[in-house]
Amino acid sequence: MAVETEDPNQTVVSHFFLKGLMYTAEHPSLFFLLFLLIYSITLTGNLLILITVGSDPHLRSPMYHFLGHLSFLDACLSAVTVPKVMAGLLTADGKVISFEGCAVQLYCFHFLASTECFLYTVMAYDRYLAICQPLHYPVAMNRRMCEGLAGLTWTIGAVHSAIHTSLTFRLLYCGPHHIAYFFCDIPPVLKLACEDTTINELVMLANIGIVAAGCLILIVVSYVFIVAAVLRIRTAQGRRRAFSTCSSHLTMVLLYYVPPVCIYLQPRSAGAGAGAPAVFYTIITPMLNPFIYTLRNKEVKRALQRLLGRGSRESPAGSPPP
Template identity: 85%
Template sequence: MSMKTRDPNQTVVSHFFLEGLMCTAEHPSLFFLLFLLIYSITLTGNLLILITVGSDPHLCSPMYHFLGHPSFLDACLSTVTVPKVMAGLLTKDGKVISFEGCATQLYCFHFLASTECFLYTVMTYDRYLAICQPLRYPVAMNRQMCAGLAGITWAIGAVHSAIHTALTFHLLYCGSHHIAYFFCDIPPMLQLACADTTINELVMLANIGIVAASCLILIIISYVFIVMAMLRLRTAQGHQRAFSTCTSHLTVVLLYYMPPVFIYVQPRSAGAGAGAPAVFYTMVTPMLNPFIYTLQNKEVKRTLQRLLGRGCQESPTRSPPPD
């Protein structure tokens, strides 16, 4: 574990400097446009999912109720990191972040990311009940239960993030203020602390690595039972519908879980090299999620097409001027 002692000649830092991503400094304009495109697609795609699910009364089942939450979380998660990365590509001052701003970014990031992590586990439980116990499903997953489960995931995410933010910024930062990363996250922050970070690293390993891995294991076990139940379905339509829903969810889960587990179970791996997996789940995965759900789910695709078609038909047309 890392140990740093305070130099009496050093002063406590009041701001940090985000060094950003590898290779982006050579072509900042190109990467700015790339990240702007990714961010625009992410916001548009997730906003369309929210509008689609909220506008169609037929999409009122628990599955679609839970679908709106990750769309909102993905849009917010991307907003926490991507605009600051783009600002750093425009000017050197854009890479500067205050101590309070860094703490806020770290809290918001872990709040949103952990909430989404727990939400995917709840969504797997919903699919397990729907496919493995269809007779109990309408009673077990009523509206109150859905709202309660969603609220619990948000509450746990808030507490989870508050613990890590408090532990991280309770440390003394008096040396280098250069963060070898593109946003304020726990591993690169611990490397700058002028204190013993053993407790922080143990808590991070237990509360992020083990919790995330446990959620992933629960999801995998649930899908074992789901696959077994799917194999017992007699109709081809039942097979196709269950397979379509579960495939999209499982794809998103694997894309989301693997990079964080890789990063946070190895606290010393933080740095420029760890940016690639972090970019994947902070930028790429939130952008891909709407396409995965839309392309795999016929109901969402049909509703979205109808919604876009209605928008085109209802757009006002300018009448020709009188002769």
């Protein structure tokens, strides 16, 4: 499963072998069921939020428009990594991924993850306008602006991921082909390259670092103005309501940003042990996001109740009478 190059002493690998997560090999069936449960909850929760936001006329504000995009991103992000992890727990062949498949997985992962990063920034800007400039908000964040900002996040995410994917897979990989990770990500893949990866690592740190730091700075600045505006609200009820619309977003931002910092700021430390932080933001966080929004947002909870209540009322209508 290797292709010869012009140099007779070198061969180009045609596949990679994902070593998977630490400690899962001892009880593969147990971990398979665990990941199956997490994956099922993630897809069900995010698709339910997506359907609710798309069908309920009470959730037409920009915040819920962006929430629909976030739910779709989380569902796709989980689908990029979890099924392959589950396949690797079932058979040894499930851990094998082709060279092209590895490139596709890396591109899709960074496309979705970077788009989500930009979307969190847009959501912070939306909250800033809603709380700090409420009179100007309906004009500034109209439907056309919402769709434009959402489309811009997807476009920038696609370009951002294409740059990293092309830089990573332009290198020569001639073995070994064992990736000490549970999916194809930049740091562990670069460790297998037969060429000098210094430029790739510098570009990765600069690009991802600048993008992530820039987004985080914009989010922090937005919330500095938001907190200042909320503290000027005279009534305690008004302050609680304003903070409640932001707490869910802040919680998700923290869950999203902290684990990647542990990985991409230390690219040479990538290995099986570095998979723990990645599991959190690639598998656990997409599962938690629907719960964070439904448990802390009364409008979403009421919309879910209306959706589920309507479904329960419609079900008996199609069934035969007793």
